Amino acid sequence: MKNYTQSPLPFQGQKRKFLSHVKQVLANSSDEAIYVDLFGGSGILSHTVKQLKPNAKVIYNDYDNFSKRLASVSQTNVLLDKIRLIIRGLVRDKVMPESYKLKILEIVKQEEFDVGYVDYITLSSSLLFSAKYVINYAELAKQTFYNNVRQSNYVTDDYLHGVDILRKDYRELFQQYKGLDNVVFLVDPPYLSTDCSTYGNDKYWKLKDYLNVLDVLVDTNYLYFTSNKSQIVELCEWMEGRTANGDVNPFKGSKTVCINTSLNHTAKYTDMMLYKLI
Numbered sequence: 001m002k003n004y005t006q007s008p009l010p011f012q013g014q015k016r017k018f019l020s021h022v023k024q025v026l027a028n029s030s031d032e033a034i035y036v037d038l039f040g041g042s043g044i045l046s047h048t049v050k051q052l053k054p055n056a057k058v059i060y061n062d063y064d065n066f067s068k069r070l071a072s073v074s075q076t077n078v079l080l081d082k083i084r085l086i087i088r089g090l091v092r093d094k095v096m097p098e099s100y101k102l103k104i105l106e107i108v109k110q111e112e113f114d115v116g117y118v119d120y121i122t123l124s125s126s127l128l129f130s131a132k133y134v135i136n137y138a139e140l141a142k143q144t145f146y147n148n149v150r151q152s153n154y155v156t157d158d159y160l161h162g163v164d165i166l167r168k169d170y171r172e173l174f175q176q177y178k179g180l181d182n183v184v185f186l187v188d189p190p191y192l193s194t195d196c197s198t199y200g201n202d203k204y205w206k207l208k209d210y211l212n213v214l215d216v217l218v219d220t221n222y223l224y225f226t227s228n229k230s231q232i233v234e235l236c237e238w239m240e241g242r243t244a245n246g247d248v249n250p251f252k253g254s255k256t257v258c259i260n261t262s263l264n265h266t267a268k269y270t271d272m273m274l275y276k277l278i
């Protein structure tokens with residue numbers, strides 16, 4: 001079975017940098033456990049756990065319908081082939097002249113008409129400035145196009161083989177599994193105050209949403225992902241110091257793995273994975 005070290009299709013916020021740490025942390029956990037990926041995103045965490053624990057039940061909550069993008073990959077590859085023909089000879093990573101953009105938009109529109117589906121997120125990663133994503137034609141048409149089209153086709157074979165796929169609000173899924181023995185929750189919510197529109201839902205993830213997620217960390221086995229930008233760990237420690245009962249801090253007794261990331265010379269932050277396996 002092919003081992004993927006990152007999502008086979010572009011996905012913002014995927015936890016590829018944590019995969020080796022996830023494997024280390026779960027190395028000694030049960031092969032018979034149920035692993036519930038509450039915020040599945042690209043599914044790369046579910047894929048990694050299934051590779052490590054082939055006998056375990058791994059549940060991937062595909063809230064964004066990433067599976068649809070996977071299922072459409074050959075169609076996406078054909079569309080990218082057509083785009084490659086149009087932009088042949090253009091310099092890579094540079095802004096495209098308007099005439100090229102218009103030709104590309106024409107075939108994207110035709111594709112939408114003929115097939116009824118276009119993977120705009122993969123297209124964004126091929127045509128827009130880095131980390132800029134759109135999810136529909138109208139938004140795509142407003143953007144400046146760059147030639148970021150990669151040369152090779154996307155391959156997604158067997159990516160989610162053996163993984164159970166479903167699509168629910170994380171709270172509903174948590175209710176289903178919270179009381180069972182031997183369950184490990186993978187908890188990677190949207191970043192605080194992020195616009196979730198590239199995830200296919202048009203809501204902002206606010207402080208209250210972020211805090212509500214902490215409910216799934218009470219008396220459970222978990223791997224929880226955040227960054228120092230959210231300051232959630234600090235907030236929980238502060239609350240712990242203010243109350244007689246330290247249990248108010250769901251991270252009490254957890255361990256932490258940190259990965260430093262720099263966006264440029266000045267913007268640096270730390271991604272974190274906190275875990276507790278009881």
Ligand SMILES: C[S@@+](CC[C@H](N)C(=O)[O-])C[C@H]1O[C@@H](n2cnc3c(N)ncnc32)[C@H](O)[C@@H]1O
Pocket residue numbers: 007011013014015016038039040041042043044045061063064168169170171188189190191196199200201
């Ligand atoms: C940071 S991403 C997860 C990334 C994933 N761990 C990966 O490595 O690809 C957060 C995900 O939570 C999803 N999400 C947003 N609201 C949700 C909800 N109420 N229930 C479940 N998932 C939700 C988002 O759409 C997004 O896919």
